[in-house]
Amino acid sequence: MWHKTGMIVHERDPYNAETSREGLLAPITGAASFYVRNHGPVPDVDERTWSLAVGGLVESPARLTLAELTENFAHHEVVATLQCAGNRRSGFLPVEDIPGEDPWGPGATSTARWTGARLGDVLRSAGLRDGAAHVEFEAPDVSDLADPPQRYGGSVPLGKALADEVLLAWAMDGDPLPRVHGGPVRVVVPGWIGARSVKWVERITVRTDPSANWFQATSYRLLPPETDPDSAGPGDGISLGPVALNCDILTPEPGERVSPGPVRVRGYAHAGEDRGVARVDVSGDGGATWVQADLAEAASAWAWRHWQASLELGTPGRRTLLARAWDTTGACQPESAGALWNPKGYANNSWARVQVRVGAQD
Amino acid sequence: MWHKTGMIVHERDPYNAETSREGLLAPITGAASFYVRNHGPVPDVDERTWSLAVGGLVESPARLTLAELTENFAHHEVVATLQCAGNRRSGFLPVEDIPGEDPWGPGATSTARWTGARLGDVLRSAGLRDGAAHVEFEAPDVSDLADPPQRYGGSVPLGKALADEVLLAWAMDGDPLPRVHGGPVRVVVPGWIGARSVKWVERITVRTDPSANWFQATSYRLLPPETDPDSAGPGDGISLGPVALNCDILTPEPGERVSPGPVRVRGYAHAGEDRGVARVDVSGDGGATWVQADLAEAASAWAWRHWQASLELGTPGRRTLLARAWDTTGACQPESAGALWNPKGYANNSWARVQVRVGAQD
Numbered sequence: 001m002w003h004k005t006g007m008i009v010h011e012r013d014p015y016n017a018e019t020s021r022e023g024l025l026a027p028i029t030g031a032a033s034f035y036v037r038n039h040g041p042v043p044d045v046d047e048r049t050w051s052l053a054v055g056g057l058v059e060s061p062a063r064l065t066l067a068e069l070t071e072n073f074a075h076h077e078v079v080a081t082l083q084c085a086g087n088r089r090s091g092f093l094p095v096e097d098i099p100g101e102d103p104w105g106p107g108a109t110s111t112a113r114w115t116g117a118r119l120g121d122v123l124r125s126a127g128l129r130d131g132a133a134h135v136e137f138e139a140p141d142v143s144d145l146a147d148p149p150q151r152y153g154g155s156v157p158l159g160k161a162l163a164d165e166v167l168l169a170w171a172m173d174g175d176p177l178p179r180v181h182g183g184p185v186r187v188v189v190p191g192w193i194g195a196r197s198v199k200w201v202e203r204i205t206v207r208t209d210p211s212a213n214w215f216q217a218t219s220y221r222l223l224p225p226e227t228d229p230d231s232a233g234p235g236d237g238i239s240l241g242p243v244a245l246n247c248d249i250l251t252p253e254p255g256e257r258v259s260p261g262p263v264r265v266r267g268y269a270h271a272g273e274d275r276g277v278a279r280v281d282v283s284g285d286g287g288a289t290w291v292q293a294d295l296a297e298a299a300s301a302w303a304w305r306h307w308q309a310s311l312e313l314g315t316p317g318r319r320t321l322l323a324r325a326w327d328t329t330g331a332c333q334p335e336s337a338g339a340l341w342n343p344k345g346y347a348n349n350s351w352a353r354v355q356v357r358v359g360a361q362d
Numbered sequence: 363m364w365h366k367t368g369m370i371v372h373e374r375d376p377y378n379a380e381t382s383r384e385g386l387l388a389p390i391t392g393a394a395s396f397y398v399r400n401h402g403p404v405p406d407v408d409e410r411t412w413s414l415a416v417g418g419l420v421e422s423p424a425r426l427t428l429a430e431l432t433e434n435f436a437h438h439e440v441v442a443t444l445q446c447a448g449n450r451r452s453g454f455l456p457v458e459d460i461p462g463e464d465p466w467g468p469g470a471t472s473t474a475r476w477t478g479a480r481l482g483d484v485l486r487s488a489g490l491r492d493g494a495a496h497v498e499f500e501a502p503d504v505s506d507l508a509d510p511p512q513r514y515g516g517s518v519p520l521g522k523a524l525a526d527e528v529l530l531a532w533a534m535d536g537d538p539l540p541r542v543h544g545g546p547v548r549v550v551v552p553g554w555i556g557a558r559s560v561k562w563v564e565r566i567t568v569r570t571d572p573s574a575n576w577f578q579a580t581s582y583r584l585l586p587p588e589t590d591p592d593s594a595g596p597g598d599g600i601s602l603g604p605v606a607l608n609c610d611i612l613t614p615e616p617g618e619r620v621s622p623g624p625v626r627v628r629g630y631a632h633a634g635e636d637r638g639v640a641r642v643d644v645s646g647d648g649g650a651t652w653v654q655a656d657l658a659e660a661a662s663a664w665a666w667r668h669w670q671a672s673l674e675l676g677t678p679g680r681r682t683l684l685a686r687a688w689d690t691t692g693a694c695q696p697e698s699a700g701a702l703w704n705p706k707g708y709a710n711n712s713w714a715r716v717q718v719r720v721g722a723q724d
Contacts, residue, residue, distance in 0.1 A: 222688070222692040224641070224654060225652070238640045238641060238688060238690065239692075240691070240692045241690075241691055242691040243691075244691060244692065244693040272691070273636070273691075274635075274636065278600045279586070279600060281586075287701075290587070292586060326584070326600060328603075329602070329603055329604040329605075329606060329634070329635075330584040330600045330601075330602045330606065330708065330709045331606040331607070331711065332701065332702055333696065334694050334695065334696045334697060335696060335697045335698060335701055336697060339649075339686070339697055340694055346692065347692045347693070349693065
């Protein structure tokens with residue numbers, strides 16, 4: 001059983017825990033506070049015997065030990081935010097319950113400095129064959145979310161797999177990758193839902209089609225609201241890949257009592273894939289008026305941006321704080337969770353909403 | 363003075379006219395119905411003397427005649443939807459007026475089959491030098507929207523300029539490019555706001571920075587609501603590039619009286635750059651319930667998708683029809699124009715809203 005202190009634990013077995021609001025305020029989260037999303041038990045992987053098979057539509061199938069991976073390929077670092085497709089699912093629950101899925105708050109996302117080999121370098125070294133279009137990752141953790149249970153896996157299109165930012169990472173913030181975060185080696189696919197950053201990866205298969213693994217073909221898909229998720233089949237709904245523009249408010253916390261006078265509001269914003277965060281607006285009056293937040297620089301093109309604003313919340317009483325982000329193409333987040341609700345509770349990127357009470361402290 | 367029949371004309375000089383709802387129902391719009399957005403008088407360009415200068419950060423500056431462009435470079439075809447950044451601006455006007463900008467409805471967008479040389483081929487032929495990061499386009503049309511008046515221009519980042527889909531186009535739907543649409547040669551930048559598809563292009567300059575032209579540096583930027591657009595300077599706001607996910611309802615038309623019984627609702631949806639349209643929902647009761655529309659195949663990855671749905675609108679009375687699109691990443695359009703309103707009225711990609719009356723025909 002895995003455990004990290006200071007986390008908000010949703011499940012103990014498999015261990016699923018999100019980063020606290022306080023933990024989310026750091027530009028680099030740190031392994032101790034980094035969110036954990038598991039679909040099955042953390043597997044026993046021995047880095048001395050671990051190896052990575054590279055096969056499918058390649059000229060020269062290969063099997064790489066950890067020493068071969070780290071010694072035969074150039075090392076690259078990327079600061080990247082990972083975000084679970086279920087991040088902020090809790091915002092959907094007032095609309096309609098989502099049985100069987102963890103009620104993640106804003107903390108199913110975290111940022112680390114990853115070190116590894118470029119997946120593209122490994123693929124080019126093996127040589128791509130005609131028809132190569134998707135790259136599948138397989139891991140040894142077995143999940144009973146699938147029926148029958150199966151090993152975790154997924155895939156990304158070849159174009160993304162070859163992109164400079166995609167790593168086979170063996171280090172996190174300069175330390176060997178902790179087992180619970182996928183050590184000895186995990187895939188890191190910046191800008192895409194965390195589900196594609198497969199942990200404990202041990203097999204890479206170049207294919208013509210996306211992976212048939214349950215977590216690619218059936219799960220992690222945005223289903224229309226009227227769909228029964230238990231009867232959804234392969235290919236139903238929209239396959240989730242690049243992370244949608246999102247943000248949340250980290251302080252004050254929901255239900256917090258704040259003193260009259262200016263209140264400092266802080267949070268994060270993140271835009272997936274080729275998009276960045278360009279602006280964040282914050283409102284202290286439920287959306288009647290907005291102020292622009294000050295944006296911190298992103299640590300990289302693949303990392304979130306923290307922001308802060310000072311709001312005058314006026315006379316004592318309840319207030320709804322709102323935040324919304326705009327991306328570098330000029331697009332804004334959708335307003336309400338109700339419009340985005342879906343049976344598996346993915347991709348809630350509606351405006352951040354936090355209720356506080358203005359008044360003297362008790 | 364330019365004129366096309368059957369268009370909704372917003373300005374006669376410079377000629378600015380949008381495609382009718384009926385015209386928007388065709389997969390390929392046709393030159394006769396294609397929307398026209400001009401910033402100044404249509405220039406006199408003689409294709410016998412026209413030439414294209416290629417300079418800036420290139421190894422071999424060049425000047426190409428039309429014969430050289432069409433004979434020395436491979437021909438490519440792309441079916442692409444162009445969309446003005448001001449498309450659907452009229453939806454902003456009930457929120458707050460936008461003086462000095464045309465109240466475009468859903469018809470500042472159209473689709474054509476473009477033929478031309480790849481911009482990337484022309485740039486590679488000239489040879490890129492170190493520091494090349496943006497590609498600027500300049501045209502001879504002079505606009506007094508800038509103060510002092512200046513020639514129209516703009517730029518795109520080098521990565522987009524080199525992409526396969528970006529053309530120097532001399533033909534539209536198989537015919538020589540009409541003058542009002544930029545003939546003899548225009549840039550076509552699929553997936554980006556129409557402003558970057560510079561018409562009558564006569565100079566291409568490879569640069570380290572985006573163009574300093576007023577239409578790149580100051581205009582076509584999404585400003586915060588409180589900004590006075592007349593005092594906005596270069597670099598203010600968010601520079602618009604990739605087109606935001608959008609849709610509109612084409613039939614029934616606003617204010618139309620429809621018979622009781624099932625009503626066929628038709629429209630278009632479009633997602634810019636690397637995104638596609640994955641789903642369209644339509645509501646006949648103001649958003650209480652939704653049905654999924656049937657989506658037509660897109661003519662290319664760069665073209666809109668038409669859709670249709672059958673709605674039961676129930677008993678006589680006023681109804682608000684809504685439509686909203688989801689893109690291939692699982693993101694949805696924002697709900698309300700009020701949240702997106704900006705001083706220049708760009709990028710209104712809020713849900714489509716059309717009021718109709720259910721009742722017997724007069």
